[in-house]
Amino acid sequence: MINYKKFTLSNGLTLLVHKDDSTPIVAVNILYKVGSRNESPDKTGFAHLFEHLMFGGSVNIPSYDQPLEKAGGENNAFTNSDITNYYISLPKENLETAFWLESDRMLNLGFSEKSLEVQRQVVVEEFKQSYLNQPYGDVWMLLKPLAYKHHPYLWNTIGKEIKHIEDARMEDVKAFYKKHYNPNNAILVVAGNVEDNEILTLTEKWFGEIPSGNSIIEILEQEPEQTEARFQEVFRDVPVDSLYKVYPMAAHGDKDYYTADLLSDILSNGNSSRLYRKLIKEEGVFSELDAYITGDFDPGLFVFSGKPADGVSLEEADERLLKEIELIKNELISEFELQKVKNKLEASHIFGETSILNNAINLAIAESLGDANTVNLEKEIYAKISADEIQQIAQRIFQSKKSSTLYYRSNQEKDATK
């Protein structure tokens, strides 16, 4: 159970306070409801580039990192398709430093030419390091446009191509900030050994005077129902073939979302899960195989990814995986198997709750989806899911005509192992 109190400032900023007196550290998390899905198709990678620029100094504070480090704090941030999230952890005594820093960069960012120039280059290096200079690094650059034809999820958070980042101009960046970085588009969470009143007072003091922005009504183009199986094959300089198969599924927070999540656990969470036990351990068809869901705010994907074992072709591996998928569509799973994944999920939640930063981030994400209290209700939601529902969701998701399959083939000689 993660207790919390919620407040809303008159400028629209949402504040959540979570008290945990077992730690000397305070976590301050600020989520902006903007991700790569809010970008225009010809200027992709902006939300993420912007995350980098947020560390380039604000109008009253030339360096963001230095004063925080001086206060013994540490920060980081991540951007995904739906949100941009910034977090700080620091000794409780120096909590106000976090308010000072975060409010100033929400009020007015510095926008130096130098910062834009350097961060463009840093992001280009990140693009290379994570997507291009990595075996299998470009998989999602292929899969997303295969699975999505209309919805902005068709591009990756890093951007469609390096050129979009290289071309980013100051005026674009400023417009992006003006539109999305406003108190009414943000959720602030403070977690640690703190009192509600103390935090509310600090929030009013530092964030209260920041004017709210125009409310954003953005209607994203939704993906029409897929009616035909899609297939792509590529050859790359990698040592081992790899198989990817994705199916559209429900949006984060839907009832079906939780059922699909549990289904993915049955298939591949843990050493006793179906795919691991049968296809890796017993039959040795795959050397690696995973099933998971992307968890996106709009309808996302149910993903299979795996590497066939030595001597097994992609076609054989694909066929064997499909058989396993058919099995879960056709046969009801046992009560024991269902209860087992529920137990494991519950345990993971409890282990996760030992970290206040984790709790702060989860509260912020749940609130941005509509209600922070979901973090406490999920346990019940999962507990109620029945074997029948698992079978029904499998039948609905795993339809051949809704699949997108990628064969990622090695073009290396088999003996090129040194």
Added chain:
Amino acid sequence: MQLNRISPPQIQTVKEIALPVTNKSNLSNGIPVFSINVGAQEVVKIQLVFKAGIWFQSQALEALFTGQMLEEGSQNFTASEIAEKLDDYGAFVHKKVNRDNACIDIYCLSKHLESVLTVVADILKNPLFGQSELNRLREQEIQSFIVRHQKVKHIAQKQFSALLFGDQHPYGVSAKIEDYDAITSPILKRFHQKHYSSSNCRIFISGKVNESTLKLVNQFFGQEQWGESKTVQVPSIIATSSTELKHYVPKENVLQSAIRIGSRTIGRKHPDYFALSLVTTLFGGYFGSRLMSNIREDKGYTYGIYAGVSSHIHDSSFTISSEVGADVSQKALNEIRIELKRLRTEKVKDEELNLVKNYMSGTFLRSLNGPFALGEVIKSLYEHNLPEDFYQQYLNMIHKVNPEDVLKIANQYLHEDKMIELVVGKK
């Protein structure tokens, strides 16, 4: 009143730390147990540490495969029963085989501790090392070995350890593809018998710990001697660094090169250790470090660059590491050398020095966040055989370092002309 947004709020420096009390006891058979009772959740983490790391192996992969195979079947449970039971109790068992030790971490809900220990005790004491399970694991491991070897970063890591310690030394050795075939079930059985025994074990417990926790641990691990009763001696093995300083491994068609620069250095028990760890943090151990500010934030050559000391039980090393744009490898190397030289020739300003001190205190506090993190801190204290007030000393000593000390330390331990350099990719 107008809010002053220009001056930072008052800050305090963390100078005192309060570690929870560690309870020390022995199981009935003598195994030492270190436990701390912390945290709000009904969870417990039990770590069993054995003298069974790479340091003790007589052939490559022996230690790693012994650890990996533990869950693949035991006297009373098949591999799939083990997996099924542990999943059903929501428990996680992590096997970590490192250069010095093998550590089995068990994360468990308190209510399931007894059931989980029933399984874990059997896999630790009576594993079977079945041939077919071994063959399967070997195939998986070979494939992931081949994939890893495509990455410049991975090649650099392996190669650099060999340059620092020697390619036969436990800290420098790495497996070759043919080593996988040399591993057999009898070899693993033998290694297990000798090293996974009650006389070579220490136990660390963190989370919700009470009498019944300790009683259960004693019931499963403390009743009698298990494994070979002989205490494993720690062999002394001498490391030798490469005398050649510049190394280059070409790799075609890469967008980035991996860079490693460093040398062997002093460990946690050396009186200069505290100051050295401060100087390396200032140099490359945090986001605002000299290296990050210059090579990422000013030049944009990389997504990240880091430097730090890794302190193992028998030896330690200082390493600078980064992946940089392939076309700027030389420029990046030059900048790193300029920064090393600047560190030992230009006096650091008080402001920068104080910032680093405060940052390190905060980082230290963060490492105490949560019951399991605390458990790790306590464990490393005893594993490295350090005094109980080591961390308080660490804080005190860091705050005493002055700009002259920084110059002295940099000259003594971080001279750019005495470092080994490795580039993997394009020069």
